Amino acid sequence: MISSQEATQIINNHLCSFPTETVNLAEAQGKILQETIQADRDFPPFHRVTMDGIAYDFNQLQGDNPTVVIEGMQLAGEPQKILSQPNQGFEVMTGSVLPQGTNTVTPYEDIDIQKESGETIATLKKLPSEKGKNVHPQGYDRSQNDGLISAGTYLGATQIAVAASVGRAKVQVTQSPNVAIVSTGDELVDVDQQLEPYQIRQSNNYALRAALANHQVSASFYHLSDSLEKTTAGMAEIMEKHSVIILSGGVSRGKRDYVPDALKALGVKKLFHRVKQRPGKPFWFGMKDNQNAVFALPGNPVSTFMCFHRYFVPWLEQSLGLPEKPIRWAMLSNHIKFEPELIYFPTVLAQTNNDGQFLAEPIEGHGSGDFANLLRCNGFLELPADRSHFRQGEVFPFIPFT
Numbered sequence: 001m002i003s004s005q006e007a008t009q010i011i012n013n014h015l016c017s018f019p020t021e022t023v024n025l026a027e028a029q030g031k032i033l034q035e036t037i038q039a040d041r042d043f044p045p046f047h048r049v050t051m052d053g054i055a056y057d058f059n060q061l062q063g064d065n066p067t068v069v070i071e072g073m074q075l076a077g078e079p080q081k082i083l084s085q086p087n088q089g090f091e092v093m094t095g096s097v098l099p100q101g102t103n104t105v106t107p108y109e110d111i112d113i114q115k116e117s118g119e120t121i122a123t124l125k126k127l128p129s130e131k132g133k134n135v136h137p138q139g140y141d142r143s144q145n146d147g148l149i150s151a152g153t154y155l156g157a158t159q160i161a162v163a164a165s166v167g168r169a170k171v172q173v174t175q176s177p178n179v180a181i182v183s184t185g186d187e188l189v190d191v192d193q194q195l196e197p198y199q200i201r202q203s204n205n206y207a208l209r210a211a212l213a214n215h216q217v218s219a220s221f222y223h224l225s226d227s228l229e230k231t232t233a234g235m236a237e238i239m240e241k242h243s244v245i246i247l248s249g250g251v252s253r254g255k256r257d258y259v260p261d262a263l264k265a266l267g268v269k270k271l272f273h274r275v276k277q278r279p280g281k282p283f284w285f286g287m288k289d290n291q292n293a294v295f296a297l298p299g300n301p302v303s304t305f306m307c308f309h310r311y312f313v314p315w316l317e318q319s320l321g322l323p324e325k326p327i328r329w330a331m332l333s334n335h336i337k338f339e340p341e342l343i344y345f346p347t348v349l350a351q352t353n354n355d356g357q358f359l360a361e362p363i364e365g366h367g368s369g370d371f372a373n374l375l376r377c378n379g380f381l382e383l384p385a386d387r388s389h390f391r392q393g394e395v396f397p398f399i400p401f402t
């Protein structure tokens with residue numbers, strides 16, 4: 001039996017690398033970028049007017065309430081216009097190019113406009129504080145060819161917006177694996193089946209598929225019955241089709257727990273079996289020829305859920321190309337006592353209080369089969385194995401599951 005830290009180390013040393021694919025920007029949301037996205041032009045690409053008003057040359061202003069003769073209008077989306085007289089100006093609109101010969105904009109709120117003998121004259125009620133007011137200069141934010149988004153970045157709304165603005169209709173991302181989710185157990189029936197009093201409906205597969213969907217990863221369901229032959233034959237087929245496999249159940253010490261033997265028969269190298277933790281002690285992890293990663297999680301729903309979020313999600317994120325996430329810390333809101341020399345992952349409801357502290361309240365259920373208790377929680381805390389008393393106010397790693 002190994003420690004949770006050792007298990008983590010082994011898993012992180014066996015990342016998969018998935019191929020790169022090119023997708024339309026509209027489908028890139030939630031994917032991991034596999035290239036650098038550069039600025040195709042300066043940001044902004046021209047001296048951009050930021051207020052509706054008038055543009056003129058600051059150096060031409062005279063007196064406390066200077067006047068500017070308006071010689072035309074520069075609208076957004078029009079090519080740049082050129083001032084014919086240095087002391088005149090243009091009406092300009094937000095988003096338009098700054099007319100050539102001007103350098104400063106005063107908004108309509110700060111001017112009066114009058115028509116006098118065919119001329120439009122603006123009087124400034126207030127002098128601009130400096131030259132260049134209300135103009136966003138070309139290249140002020142970023143220069144052409146600057147790297148904007150690097151490989152290994154999660155593509156959220158802001159990244160998609162920036163990619164669109166530099167003309168990237170297609171982007172290269174990590175191709176997500178289709179994960180095999182394999183339920184084991186003769187007692188399990190599917191959600192839409194009639195069931196006998198001694199049977200239960202399978203739920204782990206649905207939990208895992210929903211959690212994978214949060215990472216834009218799809219899944220296929222399989223169900224193996226509790227026989228060594230059938231488990232071996234079933235797993236052989238599944239391993240042909242899927243590089244990433246998550247099993248639930250069949251890894252404990254029961255008389256019909258055949259998963260480790262079946263995987264051994266198929267040449268999957270066992271990297272560990274059993275971790276000093278509660279829940280989730282029977283957790284098994286192995287790989288075949290660097291082709292198939294097999295996470296055989298204990299079947300009890302709380303154990304499955306904990307092992308998935310604590311071990312599988314960080315492995316998946318790094319395999320997709322994301323950097324390792326920093327630990328999230330939460331402060332224990334109540335005292336907890338736990339005697340066994342195991343890492344303990346109590347279920348908690350963690351929320352930020354009015355003082356800005358992220359407080360985790362332990363909400364302990366009735367063991368690892370009590371998955372209805374998860375409805376009241378949003379994560380697990382990770383409490384070290386070498387202690388048995390954990391005090392209110394101490395901080396520990398928090399593993400979210402929502």
Ligand code: AMP
Binds near residue numbers: 184200251254299
């Ligand atoms: P096992 O590790 O196979 O002994 O399973 C441990 C417990 O988890 C048993 O009570 C199983 O019925 C339950 N279990 C296993 N797989 C699932 C599943 N897919 N959905 C719900 N419960 C399951």
Ligand code: MG
Binds near residue numbers: 184185186249299
């Ligand atoms: Mg079973």
